[in-house]
Amino acid sequence: MPKVDDAHREARRQQVLDAAIACFARTGFHQTSMADILQEAGLSAGAVYSYFSGKDEIIAAVAESRHRQEAQLNAAATAHADPIEALHRLARAYAGWMFDPSAAGKLRRRVGVQSWAEALHSPEIRAQVLRGLSAAKDALGALIRRAQADGRIAAAFDPEALARAMVALFQGFVLQLAWDEQAADRDTHLAAVEGLLAAITRDPRRGAAHGRERRPH
Amino acid sequence: MPKVDDAHREARRQQVLDAAIACFARTGFHQTSMADILQEAGLSAGAVYSYFSGKDEIIAAVAESRHRQEAQLNAAATAHADPIEALHRLARAYAGWMFDPSAAGKLRRRVGVQSWAEALHSPEIRAQVLRGLSAAKDALGALIRRAQADGRIAAAFDPEALARAMVALFQGFVLQLAWDEQAADRDTHLAAVEGLLAAITRDPRRGAAHGRERRPH
Amino acid sequence: MPKVDDAHREARRQQVLDAAIACFARTGFHQTSMADILQEAGLSAGAVYSYFSGKDEIIAAVAESRHRQEAQLNAAATAHADPIEALHRLARAYAGWMFDPSAAGKLRRRVGVQSWAEALHSPEIRAQVLRGLSAAKDALGALIRRAQADGRIAAAFDPEALARAMVALFQGFVLQLAWDEQAADRDTHLAAVEGLLAAITRDPRRGAAHGRERRPH
Amino acid sequence: MPKVDDAHREARRQQVLDAAIACFARTGFHQTSMADILQEAGLSAGAVYSYFSGKDEIIAAVAESRHRQEAQLNAAATAHADPIEALHRLARAYAGWMFDPSAAGKLRRRVGVQSWAEALHSPEIRAQVLRGLSAAKDALGALIRRAQADGRIAAAFDPEALARAMVALFQGFVLQLAWDEQAADRDTHLAAVEGLLAAITRDPRRGAAHGRERRPH
C-alpha cells in the first residue's frame, strides 16, 4: 500500500518542516542546529535523516514550500478580465499572505527574510527566489501592459520597471514588518500599495487622462 | 606618539573589516569562518584577535560601519530649504549610495541584505537596523510634513506611512539588485523612486492643485 | 528502561573519570589536554562531551569523587564506643586509604595533591577541600573531647588544634609519598601517626598518666 | 663594567620574579599567562625574554628562590650546642618563615603549595623539593640522633621517621593556612609543633623519662 506509506512519509516530512520553520524563524538557518530541529519535531536523528538527506535539503524544502505557496497567488489573482481590478486583486492576495498578522504569517516573514539573504550564496535558493520574483513581475507586467493597451495606465511607464517597483514595495514592507511586528498593520501596508497603484492609474471614464481624480482604493 | 599607533591600529582594523566584508558578501556571516577572514586579510589569527575580540565583534563592526555611513546621508541631504528639493536630494543621495554599481557598492548591498536577516536574531544588529530605519523615516517624515504645510503634498497622506513606503521601495530595490546585479541600473531605480515622488507632489506653479481629489488611504 | 541507560551512562562517565584521573595524576590538571583524556578513555570528543559539559566539569567530578570517598571514612570509623579506640580506627581508616600502596592509591595521592593546589584558586574545589578538612577535624575533635571528658587525653590540649595537627600530619605524609612512593611504607606512616596519638594518651589502667610506655613505631 | 650590568640584570630578573610570584600565587602556574606576568612587572615581552628563556625557566626560578631561602634556615638553626634547643630553634625558624602572616608569607605559602603539586611532574622542581625535604630531614635527623645519644629522646624512635613526621606536620599546616589564612595564627602552629617536640623529649633532669610534664601549647 504505497499510498498509505506516501501519506505517512509526507506527514512526517511536514512535521520536520514545521519544526524547522519554527527554529529557523527564531534563530536563522545557520544558527539552528539539527538538534534544535529534532527536539522541536520530537523526532530522532535517524528518523529525520530517513526523510531528508541533511540540513541543506531541509533548508531548501522550507524555502521551496514558501515558493510553491507564493506561485499560487499569481495564478489566482490574474484571472480577472479587468486588468486594473486584477492588479488590485493581486495586491490584496499578496498583502493578505505576506502581511498576515497570525503567528504563521510572522514565521513566514522571518523565514522569508532569511531566504532572501541565503539566496545570495545558495544557488538553489537563489533560483527559487528569482523564479518567484520573475513570476510576480511577469504577472504584474502582463497586467500593466494590458492596462496600458486599454489606456488605463500611461504608456510612458516602463511596465517592467513599474512591476519591479511594486514588488520592491512589498518586499520592503515585509522586511520592516519582520523587524518590528508592531510597525504597521495589514491595512496600512495594503493602503500604501494601492495608493501607488491609484497614483499611476487613469480614470477610465474620462476622455482625458488625469492622475488627479484617481482613487487609490 | 599615539597618533602613529592609533593610525596603525585603525588601518589594521580596516584591513580586517575589508576582508570580512569581502567574505561575508561572498558566503554570509555564518558560513564564513575565521580562517576565511584571516586568509583574505593576510593576517594571522593572533593579529586579528588583537584588534577584535572575536567573530561577533567583527560582524557588529561591519554592520556598524555601514550604519555610520548611512547616517551621514540623511544629514547631508535634508539641509535644503525647499522640502521637495530636499526629498529629491535625499532620494538621490540614497540611490547613489545603495545603487552604486562599483564593486564596493555590490559588496555593500550583499552585506546589507545579510544584516537585514541577521537583525532578526541579533539584538545589536537589530538595534542598528532599526535606528537606521528610524533615522531615514524621520528625515523623510519631516520633509513630507514641511511639504504638506506648504501645500506641496496632499494633506491626506499619512507622512509616516508615506515615508515608510519610500524606504520600503529602496529596500526592495536593494534586494533585487543584490540577487541580480544586472537587474537594472542606478538610473532605472532612481527614476522609479522619483516617479513615485512626482506622483504625489502638486505642481507649485499652478493655482489649483491636481492631486487634490486623491485619497491615498 | 532507564536503569539500563542510567547504568550505561554511569559506566561511561566512570570510564572518562578513570581516564582523567590517570592523565591528571601523570601531568596535572592544566597540562592535561582533552585530547589526552579522549585517547586514554578511548572515546571520541563528542562522546565525552555528551557526558560532561567540559574539562572543568571533569576536574570538578574527579575532585568530587575523591571527596565523597573520604567522607565515608569519617562516618565508618567514629562509631566505636571507646573514643581512643575510635581515634585509632579513624587513623587506620585514613592511613589505609591514603597510604594505599596500590596503583589506585598512588593515583589518588597524586590527584589529591593537585586538588590541594587547585583549591587555591578554584572556588568549587576549595569548597570541597575545606568541607573535607572540616569533616575530618570535626570527627577528630569530637573524639578528642570525649577522650578528654574521660580523662584519657590531657585537658590542657586544645581539641581543635590537636585535630588540626593530626590532619596536618596525614597531609604531609601524603605529599611526601606522592613525591616519592619509596619514601616509606604504609606501616611506617601509620606508626608515626599512632605514635603521636599514644604520646598524648594517658594509660586508662593507671592512676597516673604515663607517656613513657608508648611505642611510637 | 660587568658589575653594574650584572646588578642591573639581577634587579630586572628579580622584578620579573616578584611579578611572577604575585601572579602565580593568585592563579597558579598554568593559569597565569606570560601576558599577566608582563603586565604585573611592567615590562615588555622582549625584555622578559632577554632575562629568562621562557615561562618554564621563570617557574623554576621562582621555585628555586624559595628553595634557596629555605636552605638557609637549616644552617642557621642547627648550630646550637644543645640538640633539643637546636630542634626548638629550627622549629621556630621554620615557623617564623612558613607561618609569616605578612603578605609576603601568604604569597610564599600559596606559591609553595603550587610547587608541591608541580613537583609531581616537573623533574626540576621535583628535584628542588626533594632536596629541600632531604635537607630538612637530615638536619632534624642529625639533631634527633644527637639528642638520642644524650638520652634526651627515647632510642626507640626511628630518627628518620620522626624527622619525616615533623616535616609533615609543618607541611600540613602550610596547606591549611594557604587554604584559609584565618585558620590559625603563627603561635598556634608553633605551639602544636613544639608540643609534639616536648611529647617525645625526656626531661633531662630526671632519671626516668616522663611525657607528662610536656606542655602541648
Next chain:
DNA sequence: TATGAATGAGACTTCATTCAT
C-alpha cells in the same frame, strides 16, 4: 637593549551525520 605586533600551533568545543541495535 627594548619594544610590542605578529605568529601559528594547539587548546577546547560543537554539531551534522552515521550506524549498530
Next chain:
DNA sequence: AATGAATGAAGTCTCATTCAT
C-alpha cells in the same frame, strides 16, 4: 522504521614565543 550514542572534522580562540624596528 526508529533510536540515539558515537564519530571526528572543523570551528573559534589563546598564548608562548619571535623578530623587525
